[in-house]
Each structure stands twice: as structure tokens, then as C-alpha cells.
Amino acid sequence: MQISSFLLPKEQVAYIPSTISMFEALEILERHSYTALPIIDESGRYVGTLSEGDLLWKLKNTCNLDFEKMREIPVYDIQKHVRNESVIITAAMEDMLSLAADQNFVPVIDSKGIFLGIIRRKDIIEYYNDNITD
Known part of the structure; x- marks a missing residue:
């Protein structure tokens, strides 16, 4: 079996x-009800994962950070x-x-680092649960 059989393509994946x-x-995470999402750069490359925890740490460690100031902080400046x-x-x-x-x-990438989609652990577990017998 190839890993591509588990791939959820980029077109169906929420990302930042x-x-x-x-x-x-923060709005994207809230809208999709995920705790972490892949980050994709302008060239379509996977560059990391942003989690709710990353946002909370940034909020905690930045003096006087409010929602308006959060609009000025780019994702790439947040420690992951x-x-x-x-x-x-x-x-x-x-x-x-x-x-x-x-x-x-x-996250699944091609040989040039271009983001193709993700493989969810949930899908792997479901596959093995449905197809592995004692």
C-alpha cells in the first residue's frame, strides 16, 4: 500500500x-475547530504547523497584546x-x-517541498480497524 491512498488533498484541507x-x-483555527493547522508559504511549500498553544504563548509573552495589535503580527513571527x-x-x-x-x-509534500495535503491519524486507525482481523 502507498501512503497516497491515505492522502486528504490540499483542496480539502484547512491551512494557514x-x-x-x-x-x-486565530479566526481560521476557530472557524474549522482545529487545534493546529499546517502553514503554507506563498510558493505552496509546507513551512510548519501553527497551534492554538503557539497563539496562547505569543499572547502571554507579548506585553499589552490585544486583538488590534494581533492584526499586525505576521504568522511567520510567531514561535512554533x-x-x-x-x-x-x-x-x-x-x-x-x-x-x-x-x-x-x-503533512505530505512532493520532492520540491510543495504541500500536497495531509494524512490524518484518525483515517489510519479507521483503516486498520476495518481491515485488520485477528
Whole structure:
């Protein structure tokens, strides 16, 4: 089996453009009810993951930060505390599974680092639950 069979394509994935503000990122997280989302740069490359925790740490550690000032802080200036490692689309299943054990989702990229989508740990568990018998 290839990892592409688990791929949720970019067109179906919520993500955060690297050029938006902290406030806009917060709105995207809230709208989709996720605690973390992949960050994609202007070239379409996966550059990291932004979590609610990253936003909370920035809020805590920035003096007098309010919603208006959050509109001035770009996502790329926020320290990331979660590092979701990506996997190349041609990688072996074992490589993807080892990442999925520690991450809720695994970002999938092509050989140039272009973001193709994600593999959700939930989908892997459901597949094995439905297809593995004793």
C-alpha cells in the first residue's frame, strides 16, 4: 500500500497562509475547530504547523497584546512549539506510520517541498480497524 491512498488533498484541507496575521490565523483555527493547522508559504511549500498553544504563548509573552495589535503580527513571527514533520509522497508506509504515531496529522509534500495535503491519524486507525482481523 502507498501512503497516497491515505492522502486528504490540499483542496480539502484547512491551512494557514504564512503571510496572514495572528488574528486571521486565530479566526481560521476557530472557524474549522482545529487545534493546529499546517502553514503554507506563498510558493505552496509546507513551512510548519501553527497551534492554538503557539497563539496562547505569543499572547502571554507579548506585553499589552490585544486583538488590534494581533492584526499586525505576521504568522511567520510567531514561535512554533509543535513541529509536525512532513513526509514525501513517495515515502515508505513505515516512515509515515512512525510520524503518525506522534502527530494528529502528517503533512505530505512532493520532492520540491510543495504541500500536497495531509494524512490524518484518525483515517489510519479507521483503516486498520476495518481491515485488520485477528
